[in-house]
Amino acid sequence: MPRYYTDEHEWIDVEDDVATVGITEYAQGQLGDIVFVELPEVGAMIEQGKDAAVVESVKAASDVYAPITGEVTETNAALEEDPALVNASPEDAGWFFKMTIAAPAELDKLMDEDGYKAFVEDL
Amino acid sequence: MSDHDTEDHLEDIPLDALPLDAWHRARGARMVPFAGYEMPIQYEGIVAEHNWTRENAGLFDVSHMGQLVLSGPDLDAAVEAVLPIDLSTLKLGQQRYSLLLDEEGGVLDDLMVSRWPEALYLVVNGATKWDDMGTLREALPDDITLNYLDDRALLALQGPKAADALARHANGEYPLSALTFMKFGQFKLAGHDVTIARAGYTGEDGFEISLPSDAAAEIADLLCAEPEVKPIGLGARDSLRLEAGLPLYGHDLTPETSPIEAGLVFGINKRRRTEGGYPGADRINREIAEGTARKWVGLKLDGRLPAREGAEVFSGADKIGTVTSGGFSPTLGAPIAMAYVASEHAAIGTALEVEVRGKRLAATVSPTPFVPHRYFRGS
Numbered sequence: 054m055p056r057y058y059t060d061e062h063e064w065i066d067v068e069d070d071v072a073t074v075g076i077t078e079y080a081q082g083q084l085g086d087i088v089f090v091e092l093p094e095v096g097a098m099i100e101q102g103k104d105a106a107v108v109e110s111v112k113a114a115s116d117v118y119a120p121i122t123g124e125v126t127e128t129n130a131a132l133e134e135d136p137a138l139v140n141a142s143p144e145d146a147g148w149f150f151k152m153t154i155a156a157p158a159e160l161d162k163l164m165d166e167d168g169y170k171a172f173v174e175d176l
Numbered sequence: 177m178s179d180h181d182t183e184d185h186l187e188d189i190p191l192d193a194l195p196l197d198a199w200h201r202a203r204g205a206r207m208v209p210f211a212g213y214e215m216p217i218q219y220e221g222i223v224a225e226h227n228w229t230r231e232n233a234g235l236f237d238v239s240h241m242g243q244l245v246l247s248g249p250d251l252d253a254a255v256e257a258v259l260p261i262d263l264s265t266l267k268l269g270q271q272r273y274s275l276l277l278d279e280e281g282g283v284l285d286d287l288m289v290s291r292w293p294e295a296l297y298l299v300v301n302g303a304t305k306w307d308d309m310g311t312l313r314e315a316l317p318d319d320i321t322l323n324y325l326d327d328r329a330l331l332a333l334q335g336p337k338a339a340d341a342l343a344r345h346a347n348g349e350y351p352l353s354a355l356t357f358m359k360f361g362q363f364k365l366a367g368h369d370v371t372i373a374r375a376g377y378t379g380e381d382g383f384e385i386s387l388p389s390d391a392a393a394e395i396a397d398l399l400c401a402e403p404e405v406k407p408i409g410l411g412a413r414d415s416l417r418l419e420a421g422l423p424l425y426g427h428d429l430t431p432e433t434s435p436i437e438a439g440l441v442f443g444i445n446k447r448r449r450t451e452g453g454y455p456g457a458d459r460i461n462r463e464i465a466e467g468t469a470r471k472w473v474g475l476k477l478d479g480r481l482p483a484r485e486g487a488e489v490f491s492g493a494d495k496i497g498t499v500t501s502g503g504f505s506p507t508l509g510a511p512i513a514m515a516y517v518a519s520e521h522a523a524i525g526t527a528l529e530v531e532v533r534g535k536r537l538a539a540t541v542s543p544t545p546f547v548p549h550r551y552f553r554g555s
Contacts (some may be wrong), residue, residue, distance in 0.1 A: 085411070086223040088504040088511075089480045089532070107533065109482055111222045112411050136480070151274050 281456025379420025
């Protein structure tokens with residue numbers, strides 16, 4: 054299952070016609086202790102590069118952008134009870150939402166794992 | 177992912193390094209621009225550092241703050257013309273909270289004033305220190321000398337175990353335990369002359385240590401070698417002071433707020449309330465007598481979503497106030513905020529709503545401090 058990354062530190066897993074979205078290990082480290090995650094509504098249409106979710110850490114609120122365009126099909130209910138799951142397991146149990154893939158070509162603009170690793174090392 | 181906060185982004189202003197800059201970096205601090213300096217926002221994480229300070233002792237570098245010394249003939253009268261303080265009751269070895277006000281009674285800064293022999297020592301906020309020096313220089317007679325102690329660093333050691341850790345190293349004419357809240361004295365730390373005040377900005381017992389900048393790393397190492405002590409960043413400093421219900425200048429206090437609105441009437445010493453004779457006295461004394469249209473209050477929010485500075489406060493459909501500080505309280509495990517609200521909605525227990533990104537969050541006017549102060553007033 055291919056995983057792609059954005060330069061805003063979101064990751065996206067693609068399996069058939071469904072994508073799962075979260076934020077990266079680097080992102081959670083930058084944000085610090087996460088106390089609340091505001092997820093999009095199931096059924097919402099989100100657009101590549103536009104606001105999709107908000108992460109509240111102790112110190113600030115940060116936007117999470119949609120890595121691609123599509124419809125939100127499911128959100129991670131576990132984050133409601135335990136937002137710190139994003140700190141503990143950002144790239145697995147701390148996923149944010151699942152979505153459809155409206156324009157598969159948008160994935161071509163994203164980085165693969167090696168590309169993202171190099172990108173973070175340069176920051 | 178991107179940060180909503182832009183207010184502290186001062187990229188176009190050259191940043192200075194504090195005396196402990198390298199020390200912070202060596203300890204893994206994440207440095208951010210603050211008050212014209214690069215300062216440590218956190219080391220291991222804000223919540224861990226916050227909790228450590230509430231349970232043990234945290235060392236904060238607050239060397240960005242301005243340490244000023246005033247001296248000269250008729251010093252007390254000259255300073256009383258500028259600050260609403262009663263210096264006749266400030267004895268040698270005592271420290272007191274005061275306010276720098278403009279002619280309209282707006283807050284230019286909040287500060288600490290200490291009585292030194294033949295001098296007054298002031299600690300002012302870092303972001304306002306240059307303006308404060310200008311204001312003071314202009315307002316004070318020419319024969320009053322204003323010294324900026326730019327060769328001194330300032331460290332705060334805060335928390336219930338701060339006294340134990342510091343007492344192992346502080347040597348003076350009397351034991352550290354003789355200092356009670358808002359008293360200070362001269363001590364030696366690792367052979368260096370330091371001034372230690374029993375005060376702070378966390379609500380905990382603790383100390384503020386003024387020391388030579390070139391001894392800062394040695395003394396910070398000495399204190400952090402104690403098992404109770406860890407370095408703590410600005411992030412936890414903010415969440416600790418918010419729980420303690422203490423105002424942050426530039427956010428909760430500005431030239432657009434009066435100290436009476438902010439509940440800081442204790443900063444206008446009793447004799448000065450009747451005598452006046454300081455900037456803004458007319459307005460301040462009128463507000464003390466008649467009350468203010470708005471008040472600074474604590475809010476506890478339902479749920480987990482914090483309301484930040486700028487969030488609007490509602491009673492039904494009416495906008496009745498604005499949040500000036502807000503965040504998530506690690507101690508309470510819930511969001512808390514401070515807000516100016518219309519005085520008719522300021523009573524403890526009043527149900528209000530705060531709007532965050534178009535959502536209305538239930539909030540209740542709550543007593544402050546949110547977490548009780550634990551100052552050492554004597555055993």
